[in-house]
Amino acid sequence: MRSETGNKRIVVLFSGGLDSTTLLSYYVRGGYEVLPISFYYGQTHSREIRSVSEICRHFGLKDRLVRMDLSVASSALLGDGEIPSRSIEEMNTVPSTFVPARNLIFLSIAASYAYSNGAERIAIGVNSVDYSGYPDCRPGFIASMETAIRRGLDTEITLEAPLQYLPKREIIRKGNGLGTPYELTWSCYRGGENACGRCDSCLLRLQGFMEAGIADPLSYDSYPDFYAEWIKENKK
Amino acid sequence: MRSETGNKRIVVLFSGGLDSTTLLSYYVRGGYEVLPISFYYGQTHSREIRSVSEICRHFGLKDRLVRMDLSVASSALLGDGEIPSRSIEEMNTVPSTFVPARNLIFLSIAASYAYSNGAERIAIGVNSVDYSGYPDCRPGFIASMETAIRRGLDTEITLEAPLQYLPKREIIRKGNGLGTPYELTWSCYRGGENACGRCDSCLLRLQGFMEAGIADPLSYDSYPDFYAEWIKENKK
Numbered sequence: 001m002r003s004e005t006g007n008k009r010i011v012v013l014f015s016g017g018l019d020s021t022t023l024l025s026y027y028v029r030g031g032y033e034v035l036p037i038s039f040y041y042g043q044t045h046s047r048e049i050r051s052v053s054e055i056c057r058h059f060g061l062k063d064r065l066v067r068m069d070l071s072v073a074s075s076a077l078l079g080d081g082e083i084p085s086r087s088i089e090e091m092n093t094v095p096s097t098f099v100p101a102r103n104l105i106f107l108s109i110a111a112s113y114a115y116s117n118g119a120e121r122i123a124i125g126v127n128s129v130d131y132s133g134y135p136d137c138r139p140g141f142i143a144s145m146e147t148a149i150r151r152g153l154d155t156e157i158t159l160e161a162p163l164q165y166l167p168k169r170e171i172i173r174k175g176n177g178l179g180t181p182y183e184l185t186w187s188c189y190r191g192g193e194n195a196c197g198r199c200d201s202c203l204l205r206l207q208g209f210m211e212a213g214i215a216d217p218l219s220y221d222s223y224p225d226f227y228a229e230w231i232k233e234n235k236k
Numbered sequence: 237m238r239s240e241t242g243n244k245r246i247v248v249l250f251s252g253g254l255d256s257t258t259l260l261s262y263y264v265r266g267g268y269e270v271l272p273i274s275f276y277y278g279q280t281h282s283r284e285i286r287s288v289s290e291i292c293r294h295f296g297l298k299d300r301l302v303r304m305d306l307s308v309a310s311s312a313l314l315g316d317g318e319i320p321s322r323s324i325e326e327m328n329t330v331p332s333t334f335v336p337a338r339n340l341i342f343l344s345i346a347a348s349y350a351y352s353n354g355a356e357r358i359a360i361g362v363n364s365v366d367y368s369g370y371p372d373c374r375p376g377f378i379a380s381m382e383t384a385i386r387r388g389l390d391t392e393i394t395l396e397a398p399l400q401y402l403p404k405r406e407i408i409r410k411g412n413g414l415g416t417p418y419e420l421t422w423s424c425y426r427g428g429e430n431a432c433g434r435c436d437s438c439l440l441r442l443q444g445f446m447e448a449g450i451a452d453p454l455s456y457d458s459y460p461d462f463y464a465e466w467i468k469e470n471k472k
Binding site: 037064066067069070072073099100101102104105107108111112113115116135136138141144145147149151152153154 | 273300302303304305306308309335336337338339340341343344345347348349351352371372374376377380381383384385387388389390
């Protein structure tokens with residue numbers, strides 16, 4: 001499938017969050033023909049789907065939103081050994097930060113999409129520095145998944161994870177330099193009009209911006225103390 | 237996750253077809269606690285979903301049907317390089333025999349299901365003898381997918397494919413010996429009341445039964461000549 005020179009069409013797993021939006025900037029600026037793919041699986045922070053649309057519009061990209069039933073995965077969160085029969089709506093009570101095999105599933109669908117559209121690359125915004133600790137964000141998983149995709153499709157598709165070894169502050173600095181529209185991104189696990197400024201994801205994000213020496217352009221309901229003090233001290 | 241002795245809970249990819257029903261018999265008779273998982277993705281032969289229910293009832297198993305949008309995959313079938321935006325209903329026009337990365341996607345979801353329910357094994361009814369030629373049915377893919385699943389979930393889940401090297405006739409002989417209810421299975425790509433007896437899948441199935449020396453208990457609209465003659469000669 002790969003031509004002599006390789007084509008520059010790439011499928012990017014895109015959630016509307018900070019990391020994957022940085023990834024989008026990176027490939028768009030790098031002259032790639034970017035095909036974003038996004039997933040709606042009843043996640044609590046479905047507000048990110050609005051960010052997905054706005055960011056795609058910003059870059060002039062067509063979004064491909066895949067709706068799927070991931071309720072098979074959620075039973076672990078409930079500590080329920082029985083076969084679950086919940087609807088997507090009911091999944092709103094479950095934190096979406098812990099979905100077993102989520103990256104396996106998303107990358108498999110992305111592989112199908114890439115193959116079907118002649119893209120020779122797939123990119124995912126995982127990193128293993130400031131990360132959740134999930135095994136499907138680690139380099140060993142990414143490497144084995146690339147092998148499974150290549151054998152399963154009998155093609156030389158490449159799986160790229162350029163943020164893999166970067167701390168959050170470096171991702172933000174890199175993305176800021178590329179003109180990433182961070183004001184349109186969404187990281188908060190709550191789905192309000194503004195980001196909450198209290199959940200794990202907001203804290204990790206604000207710490208990253210602070211360490212990068214850049215003010216987060218997103219609106220928050222309230223800042224955590226460490227960030228409020230930093231903003232005040234530096235008159236950002 | 238695996239205990240000293242290993243548990244006998246297994247997730248089985250189950251389509252209601254000949255191979256995966258044989259697999260179900262094999263594990264049920266082997267004393268496993270079987271968790272079947274099935275997929276509805278708008279396949280033309282959605283009639284198989286009825287077989288799924290009937291066969292699960294036969295074995296006293298609870299079926300887990302996952303509905304999903306696989307339209308990202310179908311664009312290759314149409315030879316259309318543009319991003320598709322079709323509904324599941326529109327997919328009925330596309331032969332479901334050619335869905336890139338289908339086994340990657342199904343196994344990823346099965347892995348999530350297995351992990352969430354403490355199952356240490358996943359089984360898939362692929363074989364690489366009388367098979368479609370798809371790369372995601374080959375032993376090399378199955379091995380690499382097992383590695384990706386293990387790393388992605390950080391568990392020792394085993395991926396089993398016991399029909400891998402068996403010709404269709406051997407699968408049927410084996411399944412028949414186990415009392416597999418082949419009269420309830422569905423292989424036909426068309427969704428009529430009876431199997432058509434003309435599509436590739438019906439032909440492959442009837443050839444397998446003939447070679448096994450066993451009459452297919454399923455009702456057909458008509459038999460292909462080779463099978464009709466064999467039945468007549470042998471007064472089956």
